[in-house]
Amino acid sequence: MFQDFTICINTRFIFGRGAEEQVGREFAKLGVHKILIHHDDGSYLQTTGLLDAIRKSCDQAGVKYVELGGVQPNPRLQKVREGIELARREGVEGVLGIGGGSSIDSAKAIGLGLASDRDVWDYFTGIAEPQGTVPVGAVLTCPAAGSESSQVAVINNEDEHRKLLVSNPVVRPALAFMDPMLSESLPAFPTACGVVDMFSHICERYFTKDDTFGLIDRMSEGALRTLVAIGPKSVADGKNYEYRAQIMWASTIAQNNTLGVGREQDWSTHTIANELSALYDTPHGATLSIIMGSWMRYCINKSPRRFARYAQEVFGLHDETMDVTDLALRGVTATENFFTSMSMPISFADYSIPEDGIEQMLDNIDFYGPDQAIGSVVRLNRDDCRAIFQMALGHGVAADSSRSGGDATASKAE
Template sequence: MENFLYDIPTKVYFGEGQIAHLPEAIKEYGSRVLLCYGSGSIKKIGLYDEIIRLCKDHQIELFELCDIEPNPRVTSVNEGVRLCREHKIDVVLAVGGGSTIDCAKVIASSVDYEGDAWDIVLDKKKIKNVLPIIAVLTLSATGSEMDHGAVISNLETHDKIGVGHPDMAPRYAFEDPTYTYSVSPYQTAAGTADIMSHIMECYFQSTPGTYLVDRFAEALLKTCIHYGPIAWKEPENYEARANLMWASSWAINGLLKYGKSQSWTVHPMEHELSAYYDITHGVGLAILTPNWMSYILKEETLDKFVEYGINVWNIDKNLPKKEIAEKSILATREFFNSLGIASTLKEVGIGEEKLALMAEKAAASLSNAYVPLNKDDVLTIFQNSLV
């Protein structure tokens, strides 16, 4: 296990009705707030009206940035920055899923930067100051409510890039599982796959001596495997929604990476798919993950897949190691399929025409991955994912 500094700074109000504490959280930092949200689902569930009422009752002034995209775009970030400057915003309040929260994070990080916000995405060293961020979560998926990273898309350059800064972690997160009752089966499935992918990116690493965090990871994976299908079938099952929501936060808030080297693999590959085709992130991850697993299964990785198969999927430990590993990969694919997620890139409208270009761009960050991959490796994984 490697040395580390433990730092998970976000304060979380978890459970039904905790939104009542929102005004006091905001008032710690000011009273002029940029409210960021997406397509309007927060209005359908009554959350928007509740926030408006709470803020009005506590003399908090709201300004709004709406229609933030599922893969948030730098154009939305720049508009948010403009509003922050114009209205002298004290706090950026993100109400929604990871896309909204990610957009809010980069808005808050760009207000004191004179150039385009995309400069900050490309170079986090340009971040000098970050406005306080508060997140109200309505979708269990990215875990952005409790980490310090964000992913932003630039449609002009076909880039989808992550950026992180310690001060981008929300000061407060409000997690009420009832806000996810209206999430569709499709998005519930995609969110579950996203959570699991975050966990697996940390789990499949080669750092020795990480027994404790690996057991944490397996518990989180088993939570998703148990509760994902329940939430998919019973959208208003509080227990299922609550466990998925908390798993979402702990999958990526830093816990699983402590003591480990870190270099993610499937996310950089999927970011290229989303950048060029604007597909649902979790769906892309679910399509790629089993094919990536099959591609990297070799003598050096066999024991890790055996561990994964026995501890996560309860595969008989007395079977030959290779069989356990292969069964674990098949179980992963079958689980995603059981949630109605596509198995192939062709099913989501992706053909062969841009695979080589996307593979070359993705491979630029994969030289230090769990199993290092070059552009030819990534291209093969993409091709294996077509059908």
């Protein structure tokens, strides 16, 4: 059933070669006279000339700037608070995040903090709802999280070992500068992490209890098929502009809710996987590839027709002699083989994650509602999530090439 919805994607996209050279002009159009340039201090900022190009664009447009580096993967609350303090002291009117989801999320959180006297963490714990932000821009160099136009920001509170998000339309950036060439120097592993992240973002919206299929389902299946086809290619050939351009736009539509309207979404995979990042500082894409297959297997019996359709439409799997559940399970195996084709982990063992932190991670999951559970395809309580963690422990799973569905996955990815 296509449910009622309201959506406003209030982001101006500047996509293509040289997009970063328009930063100053676009902020000036918004009436912003001084910005905070926020980044991770990565060497690419200098070697590609990116930071100089952005500074030059600001100088030409009469937009002043101050800089703050040091963003880390799983962006830290401490750095966000440092940015808010610096921006207030310097009279900053806008924020520009350069990088991937971590830098952009950190910039979005700084924007929220600048618009209020509240401690910004209150928005992540749910103590308060954000009412506004200063204009935030994003120069995307690592396609993954879709943060450049999403209404979500995720921040890691190291002191409390809590990784929480705020989701509100005011969080969406005003500007997104997207030059695929800026991602050409991205190494294979972060490229693969990004592909997994956007693939998961679509799946969180695609998997629902609803057994009717329509426009949004077919759009999602097309996007997922594209990622299966070009994801491994983009990992193997980082200089291919066409692959990088498609991956960059896929990251955006995967998370700005273009593929999520009119449906009940799940988000259990992210909720469970985020605890691995919070406790072990594991890269976000790796936590998703570790958890997703186990979540699918645990939930398959509640919506076998949808999982079976996923196997058929995304991976091209079909066997007239196979029942719905068996076809669905082949789709899960194909998903994991897709991940391993990009050298991504699919178990704790594959990434050498300890096995003794499950109860601590369960303690930090925000179970909600009368049933104290998460998700929508299946409402998962603490015991369910424990079972999924235990299924994901694995021992050398990624090395097993004998599982069903592997040949079909490989042929679709070539």
